[in-house]
Amino acid sequence: MIDVLVVGGGPAGLATAIACAQRGLSVTVAEPRERPIDKACGEGLMPSAVRRLAGLGVHPKGHVVAGIRYLDSHGQVEALFRRGSGLGVRRTTLHSALADRAGELKIPVLPVRVTEFSQRGSTDEFTAGESGPGVTAAGIRARYLVAADGLHSPIRRACGLDPRPARHVRYGLRQHYLLAPWTSLVEVYWARDSEAYVTPVDEDVVGVAVLGDGRASFESRLAAFPALRERLAGAEPVSSVRGAGPLRQDVAHRTKGRVLLVGDASGYLDALTGEGIGAALSEATALADCLAVARDVRVTCSHARS
Numbered sequence: 001m002i003d004v005l006v007v008g009g010g011p012a013g014l015a016t017a018i019a020c021a022q023r024g025l026s027v028t029v030a031e032p033r034e035r036p037i038d039k040a041c042g043e044g045l046m047p048s049a050v051r052r053l054a055g056l057g058v059h060p061k062g063h064v065v066a067g068i069r070y071l072d073s074h075g076q077v078e079a080l081f082r083r084g085s086g087l088g089v090r091r092t093t094l095h096s097a098l099a100d101r102a103g104e105l106k107i108p109v110l111p112v113r114v115t116e117f118s119q120r121g122s123t124d125e126f127t128a129g130e131s132g133p134g135v136t137a138a139g140i141r142a143r144y145l146v147a148a149d150g151l152h153s154p155i156r157r158a159c160g161l162d163p164r165p166a167r168h169v170r171y172g173l174r175q176h177y178l179l180a181p182w183t184s185l186v187e188v189y190w191a192r193d194s195e196a197y198v199t200p201v202d203e204d205v206v207g208v209a210v211l212g213d214g215r216a217s218f219e220s221r222l223a224a225f226p227a228l229r230e231r232l233a234g235a236e237p238v239s240s241v242r243g244a245g246p247l248r249q250d251v252a253h254r255t256k257g258r259v260l261l262v263g264d265a266s267g268y269l270d271a272l273t274g275e276g277i278g279a280a281l282s283e284a285t286a287l288a289d290c291l292a293v294a295r296d297v298r299v300t301c302s303h304a305r306s
């Protein structure tokens, strides 16, 4: 039996696996997609997220982000980060850096999609060995299963923890342009029913994410931001349009027995916060700390019994 089976090898899952391995827990990741995994994202890491990544031994290359600027048709306002810098990082770059670190720590990544599991025993049993409490999925027995399987988490659904459908359904789309960043700030453009984020991710690439109510094409969303469209005029798109949604997912409970939710599976933070990945990294570290304490209690109990 291993300590932790992590379902989902995105930022939350890989960060959880790395944090667990750093604490001496045995951990395996199940992720059906090949690396590097891309995703619709604004790709802005806030300073706290950069610090959390460094704590995991992960140092992705990107473009320094010095703060945030908000703009609408009436004006603009901006603020610099007070402590440290953020980082604009392509998702594929971030994923490669996390996957490389997981490889260094010899964390197995199984190419499987997990949709079912069974669990036995309560969370406060400390019995060691194969007969002890645990979760079985994909033929693996683990003391805990961490669901890091994203916004529409199949594991969360199987646990009966899915949120009620949201009344306002928002979607996000992203595309990259070959264009030297004109600022080291993340720019947030406002329109009536939508917003756009521009993040410098390389010396000659900016990422643009647009969000709004209901489904729409990238071009039609961009039309709501004439000043941004002018900036991008003539710049070559260097990625395909990718989408995500519906975005709002309030989750009332983040555990079901020995199944623990992290990252977007545990509830979606509005992309406007720029904290989705940072929150996932914080959860991953806190979860690994708790599991390490549970392991120490288990070891102490089994020593006391023998």
Ligand SMILES: Cc1cc2nc3c(=O)[nH]c(=O)nc-3n(C[C@H](O)[C@H](O)[C@H](O)COP(=O)(O)OP(=O)(O)OC[C@H]3O[C@@H](n4cnc5c(N)ncnc54)[C@H](O)[C@@H]3O)c2cc1C
Residues within 6 Å of the ligand: 007, 008, 009, 010, 011, 012, 013, 030, 031, 032, 033, 037, 039, 040, 041, 042, 043, 044, 045, 046, 112, 113, 114, 115, 148, 149, 150, 151, 154, 155, 171, 172, 173, 174, 209, 210, 211, 244, 245, 247, 262, 263, 264, 265, 271, 274, 275, 276, 277, 278, 280
């Ligand atoms: C438009 C937009 C802009 C955003 N901008 C930012 C931003 O600027 N900064 C920021 O920090 N955050 C931003 N976010 C949020 C951020 O993208 C997410 O919070 C982050 O991707 C969550 O990571 P995750 O690992 O929880 O989920 P994901 O990245 O979705 O990873 C989930 C993984 O689970 C795998 N999986 C799914 N089902 C299974 C299964 N059954 N078995 C095994 N594996 C499975 C998937 O293949 C995937 O690799 C933005 C989001 C959107 C939509």
